[in-house]
Amino acid sequence: MTGPLDGVRVLSLEQFGAGPWGTLHLADLGAEVIKIEDPAAGGDVARYVPPYLAERDSLYFQSFNRNKRSLTLNLRAPEGRDLFLRLVRHADAVFGNLRGDQPEKLGLTYRHLREHNPRIVCCFLTGFGTNGPRRNEPGYDQLCQAYAGYMSITGEPGTPPAKSGVSIIDFAGGVTAMLGLVSMVLRARATGEGGDVDVSLFDTAIAQLSYLAIWNLNRGYAPPRVPDSGHSTLVPSQAFPTRDGYIMVACMKEKFWELLAAAMERPDLLADPRYASFEGRLAHKPELIAELKRTFLERPTAEWLDRLREKVPVAPVYSVAEALRDDQVAARGMVIEVEHPEFGQVRQTGNPIKVGGYAEQHRRGPALGEHTEPILRDWLGLTPDAIAGLRARGVV
Secondary structure: OOOOOOOOOOEEEEOOOHHHHHHHHHHHHHOEEEEEEEEOEEEHHHOOOOEEEOOOOHHHHHHHHHOEEEEEEEOOOOHHHHHHHHHOOOEEEEEEEOOOOOOHHHHOHHHHHOOOOOOOEHHHEEOOOOOOOOOOOOOOOHHHHHHHOOOOOOOOOOOOOOOOOHHHHHHHHHHHHHOOOOOHHHHHHHOOOOOOEEEEEHHHHHHOOOOHHHHHHHHOOOOOHHHHHHHOOOOOOOEEEOOEEEEEEOOOOHHHHHHHHHHHHHHHHHHHHHHHHHHHHHHHHHHHHHHHHHHHHHOOOHHHHHHHOOOOOOOOOHHHHHOOOOOHHHHOOEEEEEOOOOEEEEEEOOOOOOOOOOOOOOOOOOOOOOOOOHHHHHHHOOOOOHHHHHHHHOOO
């Protein structure tokens, strides 16, 4: 079976992590994603992110760019702009992760491109959006975690503000932008009319405040930092130390509390009226957590997992290396291997979207400008001599 996005063509002015992470999913699902890279700047800055580097390449770059093609193109040169507009006529979408003021300044919005292709979708993932007081500011994951309040509620009480160890806003923003892009491509194919898609990292971060936001906006709730990575209101739902490590327990339903107390051989806690409901356990959290911690310390993590799995939502607190070795990761094909001429066999995380009947093909991230000639030849009909002339003039 062909990929579900086979035949979708995306011209991507992307750099670093958030944008390339989004288009990676499109490429894995069969879309033709063309990375347009500035030859004067050396292409995507991700090619030079340490610690594991090769010539104009890095393992960081490889993690975001498999299955894509690279076209070097100087959009500041009139010839480069002309080539870009000619490519737009053959594409479904133009995507980029730029500053919020850049799509308009560079003439990349639907208003500018519709005369070249009325079906074109112009999707941009920016730091703060294309309007508002911060539209001109660059936006990065850690800035949005700070602006959106995430750092104020992450970490142990009394410690400095902390961000997530993973770029959660970058990744969520990338996927959100792709949902918008694909949605508009579907509409464009149905109606013949494209349009703009405006997604920002900051908007994504604010949206993900979700229930914390609705509590705050309507009841003035001020989310606290919760000890032991605990849930704001549901008890017990947090990490507990065991005899040899840590375990995460998530009693998100009343029945899980009952099963937990039984598996821990603590009928006294189950019988205690203070702990008979979510409200009661929250009101008496300090004393309940003290009792649970004392019991969890009596046994090693493996024994607790045996007692609790398939009864109570539970997980060991893994290191990254342990997580990647988990049996479920292997069963789901979430570590894949891609051949690379310099790095050898590159193992990396797979696509979380599993499509029935479609076997993904995995190609390494492209070398800088690797596909410039075939794209200009196949899309635009340029001859080798014409392409050589463009190279000599610094256009590609």
